Amino acid sequence: MLHDNPVTILCAHRVIDGAGRKSVLDEMYLKGSQLELADLEKKLGFLKKKYKFISISDYLKAFENGKRLPANSLILTFDDGYIEHYNDVYPLLKRLGIPASFFIATDYVSETDCKWDDKIAAMIARAKVKEFVLDTHLTGKRKFEIGNVEGKARAAGYLWRALKYAGVDERTDLICDLEKALGLTGSGSDNGAYRMTVSWENVKALADDPLMEVGAHTRTHPVLAGLTDEELRDELSASKKEIEERTGKTVSVLCYPYGKKYDYDERAKKFAKDAGFRAALSLDYGRNNGGTDLFALRRLPLLPEPMTIFKVRLSGILDFISAKRESVSHARAAVHQD
Secondary structure, X not given: OHHHOOEEEEEEOOEXXXXXXXXXXXXXXXXXXXXXXHHHHHHHHHHHHHOEEOOHHHHHHHHHHOOOOOOOEEEEEEXXXXXXXXXXXHHHHHHHXXXXXXXXXXXXXXXXXXXXXXXXXXXXXXXXXXXXXXXXXXXXXXXXXXXXXXXXXXXXHHHHXXXXXXXXXXHHHHHHHHHHHOOOOOOOOOOOOOOOEOOHHHHHHHHHOOOEEXXXXXOOOOOHHHOOHHHHHHHHHHHHHHHHHHHOOOOOEEEOOOOOOOOOOHHHHHXXXXXXXXXXXXXXXXOEOOOOOOOOEEEEEOOOOOHHHHHHHHXXXXXXXXXXXXXXXXXXXXXXXX
């Protein structure tokens, strides 16, 4: 049975090519938890020797039919549809013969706009000022020092946390305030500087490759638990429909934005089933077995960490500690939302 061989699903977001000259924005992401392309290649080389890469479709077929999967089965996923997923990651995977799934937030494909958190990072990266002040009910009156990459990364990280659970209007207002505080108003801040995503031609090419799969990541990448029923249904069904129409392929798998237990709820699972998805991926930490909820599949993040730590995490030794840490974070988030 499937539960005899737990399956690990790995997840990555930004993958920065550090071989050439990196932009300030690239450097900011690398100060966080995003990968360099060379690090990804090194980790994939190790994984290919020790694990059996399978597709999500392989996993679902085995799960639904009660079949045993190979020992050390591993699934690779990339979230958000960043342009480097097509330009850099896809050629690497093709060269190594590794299957992967790419999850696309459809409203940002081929657009000059991007997710709000990426927009904040891009604005701060472009700013020439050394410091700025925001005075809002979401941030309080706060001064940010952004004279170097570390300061820029800290400011972006603080604003991401402050705005994650804000309403759309509140977030829009604060981003406008930020633009003014950074001195970017009227400087062409919306003229394509934020373009980070794949095109529909890229998505179609990925979907057409038998080694790759494309899944839905909603339309606008919201916190699903905060949406009305109508908004939630639209985010799920419309993203699925658009990818299918653009690629001519059936979209079977959803990836929840942000993906922690407090970011999606039972409504999201139900509406995903109603929309025709066969499974959904979370970012809850852990492996998957025969008892795993197909609409709350767990994943492990791919992080910029030494290989020794990476190997320990893959072994499962740290799963109990990580689960405890997540339960504490879940409780804190629930208090925050209340």
